[in-house]
Amino acid sequence: MIAGFFRIVKFSFQEIFRNMSLSIMTVLILILMLLSINTLIIVKVLTDESITAVKNQIDVSIYFNPEATEDEITEIRDYVSAFPEVEQENFLDRDQVFEEFKKNYFDNDDVLSSLNELVDNPLGPTLIIKTRDPKDYEKIIKALTVPEYENIIEAKTFGDTQTAINKIHAITTNVQKFSYFLTILFAIIAFIIIFNTIRVAIYTQRAEIGIKRLVGATSWFIRGPYLIESLLFSLTSVGVIYFLMNFLLKFLDPYVSVVFQKTDLLSLYFSQNIWMILGTEFAIVFLLTIISSGLAMRRYLRT
Amino acid sequence: MITLKSVVKKYSSDSIGLNGIDLHVESGEFVSIVGQSGTGKTTMVKLLIAEEKATSGIIEIGGWDITKIARADVPLLRRQIGVIFQDFKLLPKKTVSENVAFALEVAGEKRNRIKQVVPRVLDIVGLSHKIDRYPHQLSGGEQQRVAMARSLVHRPKILLADEPTGNLDSINTQEIIDILKKINEFGTTIILVTHNREVVNQLKRRVVTLHDGRVISDEDNGKYRL
Numbered sequence: 001m002i003a004g005f006f007r008i009v010k011f012s013f014q015e016i017f018r019n020m021s022l023s024i025m026t027v028l029i030l031i032l033m034l035l036s037i038n039t040l041i042i043v044k045v046l047t048d049e050s051i052t053a054v055k056n057q058i059d060v061s062i063y064f065n066p067e068a069t070e071d072e073i074t075e076i077r078d079y080v081s082a083f084p085e086v087e088q089e090n091f092l093d094r095d096q097v098f099e100e101f102k103k104n105y106f107d108n109d110d111v112l113s114s115l116n117e118l119v120d121n122p123l124g125p126t127l128i129i130k131t132r133d134p135k136d137y138e139k140i141i142k143a144l145t146v147p148e149y150e151n152i153i154e155a156k157t158f159g160d161t162q163t164a165i166n167k168i169h170a171i172t173t174n175v176q177k178f179s180y181f182l183t184i185l186f187a188i189i190a191f192i193i194i195f196n197t198i199r200v201a202i203y204t205q206r207a208e209i210g211i212k213r214l215v216g217a218t219s220w221f222i223r224g225p226y227l228i229e230s231l232l233f234s235l236t237s238v239g240v241i242y243f244l245m246n247f248l249l250k251f252l253d254p255y256v257s258v259v260f261q262k263t264d265l266l267s268l269y270f271s272q273n274i275w276m277i278l279g280t281e282f283a284i285v286f287l288l289t290i291i292s293s294g295l296a297m298r299r300y301l302r303t
Numbered sequence: 304m305i306t307l308k309s310v311v312k313k314y315s316s317d318s319i320g321l322n323g324i325d326l327h328v329e330s331g332e333f334v335s336i337v338g339q340s341g342t343g344k345t346t347m348v349k350l351l352i353a354e355e356k357a358t359s360g361i362i363e364i365g366g367w368d369i370t371k372i373a374r375a376d377v378p379l380l381r382r383q384i385g386v387i388f389q390d391f392k393l394l395p396k397k398t399v400s401e402n403v404a405f406a407l408e409v410a411g412e413k414r415n416r417i418k419q420v421v422p423r424v425l426d427i428v429g430l431s432h433k434i435d436r437y438p439h440q441l442s443g444g445e446q447q448r449v450a451m452a453r454s455l456v457h458r459p460k461i462l463l464a465d466e467p468t469g470n471l472d473s474i475n476t477q478e479i480i481d482i483l484k485k486i487n488e489f490g491t492t493i494i495l496v497t498h499n500r501e502v503v504n505q506l507k508r509r510v511v512t513l514h515d516g517r518v519i520s521d522e523d524n525g526k527y528r529l
């Protein structure tokens with residue numbers, strides 16, 4: 001049993017080295033497929049980052065009535081924080097709001113002179129809410145639009161941002177749909193390419209498979225070297241892609257950081273998920289090569 | 304050793320390979336199967352190595368009924384029968400010694416034994432000086448001798464030779480026939496499928512003649528009569 005296994009391993013190495021051009025071709029095809037998958041991952045990371053960046057630009061502000069009491073404000077803040085959809089809430093008291101307002105209108109003399117004429121701060125506190133998903137703003141706003149809060153809350157900026165929120169939501173959904181479509185398309189193309197590469201490789205060896213059968217080799221003795229070859233091809237291609245991606249990400253990251261103001265965004269994502277990415281890619285390539293060789297070989301193993 | 308009882312092989316209703324063959328070959332015999340092309344000679348070889356299954360009838364080899372042999376048992380059968388073909392059927396990416404050793408490796412023979420046996424068998428067929436050559440570096444006669452070494456290496460009781468001299472010149476043909484005779488002298492049953500008149504006449508052994516999938520003559524010390 002063990003001797004048989006070592007013989008199979010020996011034969012698989014012999015096959016690889018004695019069919020060097022075919023082996024290199026197969027590994028190259030696998031590398032190209034993995035490169036496509038990794039490109040897709042890069043696109044996904046960048047898309048997600050863009051969506052997050054845009055989402056972060058959106059928030060809902062709750063403007064309190066200047067006469068609202070501390071208790072009333074605290075009650076509403078606690079109420080809002082209790083929503084699981086709320087990711088972050090930032091409270092600005094009256095003075096902070098006044099300062100912000102002045103900052104925003106620093107170049108508008110009319111507004112600033114009007115403010116100076118006022119004895120009291122006319123602005124109430126503001127609560128800035130960020131939800132996990134833009135579509136959740138509607139729920140928060142609805143929850144706050146109740147008669148009990150009518151005298152406490154002066155205004156909500158939901159109306160102003162609703163169109164933007166809807167647009168972002170639509171873009172996000174479409175980008176995700178496109179990403180899924182692209183993934184499926186790539187998977188189909190990759191399967192067809194790998195299947196045909198392996199099939200051609202086995203087709204060229206059909207006579208040899210027949211001869212091996214003729215001298216009494218069992219199916220597993222014939223299949224074994226192809227399995228080991230598949231394993232070695234998968235390991236080699238994943239190993240090569242690891243180094244290729246390292247170079248590619250180091251090249252891309254400076255450009256990405258200009259856009260997103262984050263250093264090593266892609267390298268970080270890949271290093272944090274490296275085992276998951278390489279493991280999944282190895283599993284995909286190994287399974288594909290095994291299935292392809294199994295299907296291609298089946299007809300030659302019948303006699 | 305080999306028994307065929309009313310063996311029929313039909314490929315379709317109007318294509319019959321063998322049409323009711325009855326044949327018995329004793330252990331140690333040297334039998335030539337002759338006949339024109341398409342008379343069923345190769346079909347018979349394919350049935351004997353279970354490459355194809357008979358439509359009806361019974362085929363026994365060494366008391367083993369292989370008529371309905373399970374697919375998993377086919378390798379076991381083939382390890383007990385040596386086969387050589389007109390086109391040699393050598394593994395092109397393996398050297399001479401690797402080709403011969405392969406027949407033992409698939410049978411699970413130990414490494415040490417393979418190391419001992421392979422050079423010995425290659426010596427018998429006169430190729431001990433070319434063990435590291437690849438098939439494409441050998442002449443047709445040498446390739447056939449490698450094929451013979453491979454078929455003999457696990458000491459089969461039966462050797463099937465399907466047109467072994469079909470691709471060879473007269474000198475190489477004679478060499479192959481001499482080796483076959485030598486093997487037969489050691490007690491191996493030889494079934495030689497051929498349409499080489501001179502070879503059959505020179506052998507002066509049993510000759511079975513096929514025509515349209517039937518045995519039309521079966522003679523000891525026979526001659527090629529077609």
